[in-house]
Amino acid sequence: MASYVARRLLYALLTFFGITVVVFALVHSVPGDPISFYIGTHGVSQLSSAALDAIRREHHLDEPLISQYLWWLRGVLTLDFGSSIINHQHVTTRILEKLPNTFILNSIAFLLAAAIGVPIGLWSAARSGRLMERTSAVLFFLLYSLPSFWVALLLMEFFSVKLRMLPLFGMTSDDYLQMSAAEQLLDRLRHLVLPVVTLSYAQLAIFARFSKSALTEVIRQDYITAARAKGVAPQAILWRHAFRNALIPLITLLGLTIPFLISGSVIVEQIFQWDGIGRLYFDSILTRDYPMVLGLTVATAVVTLLASLLADLLYAAADPRIRLEEQR
Secondary structure, eight states: OHHHHHHHHHHHHHHHHHHHHHHHHHHHHSSSOHHHHHHHHTTOSOOOHHHHHHHHHHTTTTSOHHHHHHHHHHHHHTTOOOBOTTTOOBHHHHHHHHHHHHHHHHHHHHHHHHHHHHHHHHHHHHTTTSHHHHHHHHHHHHHHHSOHHHHHHHHIIIIIIISOOSOSSSSSOTTGGGSOHHHHHHHHHHHHHHHHHHHHHHHHHHHHHHHHHHHHHHTTSHHHHHHHHTTOOHHHIIIIIIHHHHHHHHTHHHHHHHHHHHHHHHHHHHHTTOOSHHHHHHHHHHTTOHHHHHHHHHHHHHHHHHHHHHHHHHHHHHOHHHHHHHHO
């Protein structure tokens, strides 16, 4: 197991450096000068060439691209991601400020998708070939195909504009500070509903389809047929025998769900004006704020790689054959 973990860590490290090189090159290849955005943001119509050169030297923008990457990588290795070109705030400080909001949003979306999607998938697999099962399969496909921005706009139009049941956007209401503790909690929950639903509906469909496929494969095995012949109750077969073995492939979803939710947060948080990592990422890209974009990329890459590594370790722990195949 130790050698398996070491190999996975090495793969993750190489992948991380590959991601940093690609993202650094892509960010700097986008048309636009961050200094121009800085001038526009601060309402400065004219700056002397000496002042512009000083700003560029501060962020090493006057050096070749390779030199800029090495300067940035040196900072990353010392956990110093630099400061924002736009507002001069430290990148790490800004990320830590926004991270809890995104974590809450994504955690609730993940738990909701898993809690609903997996049981529905198991229910569908147990009724394979029936009309309800085929109908649910079509519904899952439609859910997965719907673009998140379109779903978000429909939800806002129906629940916020027409029915006026839920807030249109934001994390809290205008009078949030005047509310009692219970009212503040309820207000936060009401603001969470639409972005959580927008983030979780497609992932729910993935959980349902994946769990259904995994369980359908397991219930066709000979030992399931033998259990039925022995008179074991259908519920016991489903949960004690089939589900435990179908659970192993579901572990791989862990490594896929995290990056899916993180990428979805960029659009969802911008639409609902949710003050999190996704919205900060979106704004930083628009303003060509290189240090902030790269710092956020490193943070998301690390989280994604850790999720993939955790999925690999859980998979190897659940199925020892994986470790044996790696050693051959």
